[in-house]
Amino acid sequence: MVAPRKGAFAEESAEVEVLFANMEKMKSLTKKIQGSLNRLETSGKTVQEAIGPIYGNTQKLQVMNSNVDRIIDAIDRIRAPLDQTNREERIIRAGPRKTNLQDYIASLDRTTVALSDLKRSNLRSNQQAVAELSTLLKMGTKQLEDVFRDILREGALRTVEPLEYVAKNNPFPLIAQDRLSTLRLINTHISNSFAQISQSDVSGTPTQKIYADIRGDYLASSLRNLATASVSTAKKVSVDAIYKPGTNGIGTYARGMEGLFLAEYENVCPIFSREEWGTVYSMTCQLSLKEFDRALRELNGHIQRHLMTDCFLGYEIIDIVQTLSLRLETKTGELKQLLQEAVKPIRETSKASLGRLLEDTRARIQTLVALPMDGASVPITTETMARLQNMTNYLPPLSSIMTSLGDGGWSAGSATSSSTSLPTMKSFDVGADGKKLFAHYASDTIDTLLQNLESKSRMLLKGKSLQGVFIANNVAIIDRMIKSSELAPLMGGYGNKIESWRKKGTAMYLEAWREPSGHLLDVQYTNRSGRPHSGGAGATDSAAIVKGLSSKDKDAIKEKFKNFNTSFDDLMARHKSFKMDRDVRTQLAKEVQTIMEPLYGRFWDRYHEIDKGKGKYVKYDRNQLSTALRGLE
Known part of the structure; x- marks a missing residue:
């Protein structure tokens, strides 16, 4: 068991030794790598220090290169108009008559753009080119203007x-549509380019002036005969003839002017832009309006020289010009002020005429050296009323004039100085009724007429009876001429004054009839016996009354009858000798009948037996007197 374990430890020990050996090698390698890194770091710093400036210069070179490219592009763009000049110059110099007009204008437009680019470059080297292009453009524009003018x-x-055209009520001729299109095309180009090529701030484009000059002369020439006719028709065949409405040519002149001006407005609108219409239209009509103004001034001089008879021409002109200006203002928005300025002198003359007419009425009566000895009316009454009747034909202009004068502004010292006097509050009465003002003026005129006639009759006519007939005759004419004309609805309130004057004339006439009336008055004594009693059967016993009179009373009654007969016959003859208006004769006869018949009837009933029917003292019985009085009618 020991031997295997020693073998295992020996193997592990060998592996450990190998591991330590590898670790030593790794340490050695690590040291070498660290040394290499240190050397590389040192080398990198050296390279960075060496390469840094080179990199910066490279960036600058790149920016510079980009700028150079842009400059080259700009130069190319700058050179492009110059390169284009030769091509456009050939087209422009050929003229619009040898080139399609739209192509010609397009060439001008391209030249205008090129000129604009050159001016923006602001390079000194391009100044010559700018000058050449400007000259070329002006030449081309001038050629277009010539075409515009020729058309x-x-x-x-x-x-x-x-x-x-006025007589047949036909429309006035217009410029043909194809020409209008060409004129519009040319005007549009010239208007757009004018501001750029003009050297100063000038109002009005060349085409505006060309149009106004040519068409303005055309209008003035067309209207010249009417202007001459309006002046020539004012000449009077008879100095005393009162102007009659429509006999002067001014009405035809105005209608011709209206027709031509409205037709011209229809020509202007398609050619020019909306902003140009008023300017071009006014410029075009200017020459015609000057001649119109000149004609009105000549007519005003004529009116002033014949104010009493031709003031009506002034009223008619005011009405005509007011109507003309309103129509043109409504349809074109122009010319109203110019027309009002033209008619202003005549308006001032017409204002003055109202006061002058009143003064003329007064002066003509005051200068009379005699009045009709038969009590007939005088011509000035009919003439004055005819003048007022004639004025009713001009109520619109007269209403305007009288409103500006104010109520009573026509009286002496007002109307004659209206052009220089300060305006009054009445002049600004916007609610003033022109017809009422005219009625007031007519009333003032009639009052002036009658007051002066009455004053003059007291000076020149003997006897109130004759004076009364004279006043009554003139009042009758006034009343009849009011009722038989357009004055009637206007002067409805004047009836009371007419009646007052009629009563005054009647009272003056009846003054003479007091004398025969006085002879029919007797004295009755209530303390005497035999006096007839009132009442009873209503019949008067003339024989009994006469029998009861003393010889002295009988003689007095006889004398009264004789005096009555003389006075009555004299008044009857005088009545028949008077020249009376039909209505006046009837009215005065009834007044006399109303007074005389009752008085004479009573007197005759009481005393007709004074001559026992022999007619030595009692010339008229009841029926005879009534018949005689009816003969007064």
Whole structure:
């Protein structure tokens, strides 16, 4: 048993020795490896110190190389427009008439982009190229402008005669659609490139100015005959003739202008951008509006020279221009202010005319040196009322004028200086009723007329009877002319004043009839016997009454009859000698009948037996007097 155990220990001991031997070898190898690592670390530091600068330089070279590549690319891009110049130059110099227009514009667009790139490069070496491209682009744009101009001129070679279109109510001609498309294409390009090639901040593109010049001249030339006609038709054949609505050519002028202007707006819109419409349209109409303004100034001078008869032309012009400006404003949004400025002088003249017409009425009456001796009305009454009737044809413009003047602003010292006086609160009364203001003006006019006629009649006509007939005749004409015209609904409230004046004239006329009425008044004594009693059967016993009179009383009654007959016959003759309006004669006759018949009837009933029916003193019986009075009608 010992021998095997020793053998096992000997084997394990041998393995341990082998293990120790390997460990020694590992230690030796580890030392060698450690030494190698130390040497490698030292060598690495040396290599790092040697290679570090080389690596840094390599990175810089890479960045530099990248920059060089970019510079080369930039140079290529910079050179590209220069390389393109020769190709575009051939197209541009050939001109748009020898090249398809869209290709030509595309060439210009490419040239514009090239020029933009060159300007951004900001290289001194490219300045010459920038100048050359700018010149080339300007030349190309100028050629396009010439095409734009030529197309417009072709369409404006023949002016139109607006009267033909207005008379037939036909639409005014427009630029053809194919031309509109070409003009729009050119304008779009020029508008886009104008800002870049212009050397300063200039408002308005070349195409805007070209269009406004050519089409503006076309419009003005087309309207020139109408402008001339509006002035020539204002010339008066008769100095005293009152202007009649529509006899002047201004209405046709305005309709022709409206038709042409609206047609031109339809031309402008397809060619230009929305932002350009108002500018181009206003510029195009400018020349025509200047001629319109000139024509209105000439008409205003004519109106001022014939204000009393042609003020109505001024009212008509205001109405026409207001309507025109509103229509154009509604459809185009333009020109309203320009048209209002053009009509302003006539508006001021029309304002002044209201006061001048009142003053004219007053002055014409004051300068009368005689009135009709038969009590007939005077022409100024009919003329004044005809003037007011005529004014009703111009209520819209007159309402506008009177509203701006304010109620009563037409009186002396107001209307004549309206253009320089400060505005009053009445002028800003937005709720003012123009028709009511006109009614007030018409009332003031009639009051002025009648007051001055009454004053003049007191100076020039003898006797209140004649004065009363004169006033009544004029009042009748006024009343009739109000009721038979458009004045009636406007002056409904003036009836009371008319009635007051009618009563005044009647009272003045009846003054003369007091004399014969006075002869029919007698004195009765209540303390005398034989006095007829009132009541009874209602019949008066004239014989008994006359018998009961003393000789003196009988003589007095006879004298009363004689005086009555003389006075009555004289008044009857005078009444028939007066020239009375039909209504006045009827009305005054009834007034006389109302007074005289009862008085004479009572007197005759009492005293007709004074001459026992011989007719020596009692000329008229009851029926004869009634017949005579009816003859006054």
